[in-house]
Amino acid sequence: MSPESLAQLISTAAGNLAQSGKAGDLTVDLIPSAIAVSRPKDRSHGDWSTNIAMQLAKKTGMKPRDLAQLFADELAKSDGISSVEVAGPGFINITLDSGSAAAIVDEILSQGSAFGTNRHLGGKTLNLEYVSANPTGPIHIGGARWAAVGDALGRVLKANGAKVVREYYFNDHGVQIDRFARSLVAAAHHEPAPQDGYKGAYIDEIAQRVIAQATQDGIDILNLPRVTADDGSEGDSAQREEFRKRAVPMMFQEIQDSLHHFRADFDVWFHEQSLYNNGMVGHALSVLRDHGNIYEKDGATWFASTKFGDDKDRVVIKSNGDMTYFASDVAYYYNKRHRETDPADVAIYMLGADHSGYVGRLQALCAAYGDEQYVNMQILIGQLVNVSKDGKPIRMSKRAGNVVTLEDLVDAVGVDAGRYSLVRTGYNQNLDIDLNVLSSHTNDNPVYYVQYAHARSKNVDRNAQAAGVTTQGAELSLLDTIADSNLLAQLALYPGVLAAAADFREPSRVARYLEDLAAAYHTWYAAERVVPMELTDHDKQGEPAAVEALRIAKDPEPARAAARLKLNDAVAQVLENGLDLLAVSAPDKM
RNA sequence: GGGUUCGUAGCUCAAUGGAUAGAGCGUCUGUCUCCGGAACAGAAGGUUGGGGGUCCGAAUCCCCUCGAGCCCA
Numbered sequence: 223m224s225p226e227s228l229a230q231l232i233s234t235a236a237g238n239l240a241q242s243g244k245a246g247d248l249t250v251d252l253i254p255s256a257i258a259v260s261r262p263k264d265r266s267h268g269d270w271s272t273n274i275a276m277q278l279a280k281k282t283g284m285k286p287r288d289l290a291q292l293f294a295d296e297l298a299k300s301d302g303i304s305s306v307e308v309a310g311p312g313f314i315n316i317t318l319d320s321g322s323a324a325a326i327v328d329e330i331l332s333q334g335s336a337f338g339t340n341r342h343l344g345g346k347t348l349n350l351e352y353v354s355a356n357p358t359g360p361i362h363i364g365g366a367r368w369a370a371v372g373d374a375l376g377r378v379l380k381a382n383g384a385k386v387v388r389e390y391y392f393n394d395h396g397v398q399i400d401r402f403a404r405s406l407v408a409a410a411h412h413e414p415a416p417q418d419g420y421k422g423a424y425i426d427e428i429a430q431r432v433i434a435q436a437t438q439d440g441i442d443i444l445n446l447p448r449v450t451a452d453d454g455s456e457g458d459s460a461q462r463e464e465f466r467k468r469a470v471p472m473m474f475q476e477i478q479d480s481l482h483h484f485r486a487d488f489d490v491w492f493h494e495q496s497l498y499n500n501g502m503v504g505h506a507l508s509v510l511r512d513h514g515n516i517y518e519k520d521g522a523t524w525f526a527s528t529k530f531g532d533d534k535d536r537v538v539i540k541s542n543g544d545m546t547y548f549a550s551d552v553a554y555y556y557n558k559r560h561r562e563t564d565p566a567d568v569a570i571y572m573l574g575a576d577h578s579g580y581v582g583r584l585q586a587l588c589a590a591y592g593d594e595q596y597v598n599m600q601i602l603i604g605q606l607v608n609v610s611k612d613g614k615p616i617r618m619s620k621r622a623g624n625v626v627t628l629e630d631l632v633d634a635v636g637v638d639a640g641r642y643s644l645v646r647t648g649y650n651q652n653l654d655i656d657l658n659v660l661s662s663h664t665n666d667n668p669v670y671y672v673q674y675a676h677a678r679s680k681n682v683d684r685n686a687q688a689a690g691v692t693t694q695g696a697e698l699s700l701l702d703t704i705a706d707s708n709l710l711a712q713l714a715l716y717p718g719v720l721a722a723a724a725d726f727r728e729p730s731r732v733a734r735y736l737e738d739l740a741a742a743y744h745t746w747y748a749a750e751r752v753v754p755m756e757l758t759d760h761d762k763q764g765e766p767a768a769v770e771a772l773r774i775a776k777d778p779e780p781a782r783a784a785a786r787l788k789l790n791d792a793v794a795q796v797l798e799n800g801l802d803l804l805a806v807s808a809p810d811k812m
Numbered sequence: 813g814g815g816u817u818c819g820u821a822g823c824u825c826a827a828u829g830g831a832u833a834g835a836g837c838g839u840c841u842g843u844c845u846c847c848g849g850a851a852c853a854g855a856a857g858g859u860u861g862g863g864g865g866u867c868c869g870a871a872u873c874c875c876c877u878c879g880a881g882c883c884c885a
Contacts (some may be wrong), residue, residue: 256828258828258830260828260830262831263831263834264831267831271830271831273829273830276830276868276869279868280868309831310830310831311830311831311868312868313830313831533814533815533884534884574882575816575817575881575882575883576882577882577883578815578816578817578882579815579816579882579883579884581816581883582815603816603817605817605818605881605882606881606882646825646826647825647826648826650817650818651818651825652818652819652880652881653825654824654825655824656824666837667836668835668836671836671850671851673850674848674851675851677848677850678848678850678851681848682848683847684847685847685848686847689847734826734827734835737826737835744851744852745851745852745853747851748843748852749852751846751847753847755847756846758846760844761844776846812848812850
């Protein structure tokens with residue numbers, strides 16, 4: 223029995239109590255729609271526990287323990303429950319029949335990779351935008367965090383029935399592209415990087431690649447005109463344009479390749495420039511204007527965002543006629559919600575803490591279009607990744623050229639460990655990564671613990687086959703030891719974890735769950751054998767009860783061994799399902 | 813100065829308002845000739861930054877305060 227179905231049972235019991243009139247002022251409308259059923263930390267508190275009586279005590283005018291006892295009596299009548307006890311201030315502790323607890327095993331094995339999934343987000347299209355780094359350099363470690371988290375969240379949302387569009391927004395319109403091109407020209411001529419420009423080995427490398435490509439095309443790129451304006455700044459020049467034209471696609475490709483290698487694939491690569499090429503910016507602004515949220519002042523065009531809770535109104539068209547960055551954001555949001563294919567019901571933005579100041583204006587934008595704030599637009603702010611070496615923090619700067627990139631991370635620890643370490647912590651938690659830990663190739667990453675549990679379970683399965691143990695004749699109610707029961711309960715938690723990971727937008731919950739499941743499995747493995755082994759003479763010398771316990775652990779009868787093999791295989795399946803949500807491999811051998 | 817996200821074991825991180833705040837790493841002690849020891853069992857390590865409040869119950873919610881990151885002045 224799963225915690226979800228147990229909650230259903232408790233809800234029914236509450237309904238019965240309300241109708242009977244025995245439980246004080248308890249009425250049907252007091253019963254919460256979601257009843258919390260949790261796993262007690264202490265084994266002696268039963269398999270599952272609920273605090274429903276304490277929550278309802280005050281409203282019904284009853285003492286918590288008295289109300290709990292009424293629930294206990296009602297629940298004890300249900301099939302599959304072996305005992306119910308009231309404990310502490312009013313907890314209701316429930317112990318299941320071993321057969322009822324073990325039913326989850328058959329459910330997992332029959333559903334396979336679909337086990338744990340649900341359709342509760344069915345019919346919704348969720349647009350996830352993440353990473354969206356400028357195409358002026360490689361993805362750095364902060365972008366890598368979003369790649370791992372965003373991709374995993376997309377998988378989790380899909381597993382809950384949502385239609386998911388993963389999207390990457392290239393800022394290929396603004397001045398940073400000019401700076402990038404200028405930096406390349408300077409590097410090509412072995413000149414120092416311009417002020418506000420980018421430097422670093424990758425700039426030199428891209429510059430050389432552009433030169434090589436141009437040469438191949440018969441263009442002497444270094445001798446194209448370089449115009450210098452009177453004030454010393456470089457104006458538009460044929461040479462810079464040629465560098466820009468060739469380097470930006472190279473950077474696009476490099477970013478896409480490294481994300482693909484990191485198993486973070488996107489459905490839509492959106493170019494900011496396209497918003498201008500097809501008039502989307504003008505259209506989106508005119509719609510805002512129709513809603514009465516655009517006005518002119520001091521020669522500029524403003525968005526009245528303070529009407530919707532922003533700190534101050536925002537300029538969308540400067541007095542010189544230039545569009546602001548925010549004008550692109552306006553058009554982009556409008557596009558997400560109204561495009562022809564897969565318009566978003568919910569636009570989820572995953573931004574770093576350095577963009578936290580944008581939340582107000584973006585949410586105002588959402589409301590200005592008549593959409594519902596925090597519902598049609600959801601913004602997840604993640605804390606930045608701090609990189610340190612020898613205990614000292616390093617300040618990364620793309621312009622200074624000392625970034626730790628996604629490629630660096632993958633080179634150091636591989637895709638599995640890299641993704642896992644970035645996704646297992648809450649994204650809104652500062653994350654500290656020490657370069658020494660990355661470069662030492664250590665095996666202390668929890669991903670190996672989880673993967674090893676999977677490899678081990680596969681190995682047990684192979685050994686069982688070789689020893690002639692099959693799942694035929696399995697008697698699941700014989701999964702009645704403490705280790706069995708703990709492992710069964712852990713398996714039963716998976717569907718709830720998957721739903722919560724989606725609802726809270728926290729894929730880290732899946733990783734944490736897998737670590738708990740792996741721990742329960744390793745403990746189980748140490749305690750109970752699948753392939754029977756004869757007891758030694760020494761084993762048989764103890765008290766009868768102790769000998770029997772050893773017999774059950776080491777030399778299970780066929781029906782019990784078969785049941786354990788099923789449990790073992792069910793664990794392998796759930797580990798596989800969970801790791802797949804994180805796009806981490808589930809190896810059969812390590 | 814205003815806003816915002818945080819502050820938990822030596823380090824990196826967990827913990828729907830629940831029972832004795834948990835893991836990993838590090839330190840220390842054990843593990844049966846036996847399904848893979850990348851494991852298991854155990855020990856030490858905490859005034860959840862500090863102070864008030866709400867609640868049957870607070871790391872969690874509210875107020876004040878200290879410190880840090882980020883955004884805006």
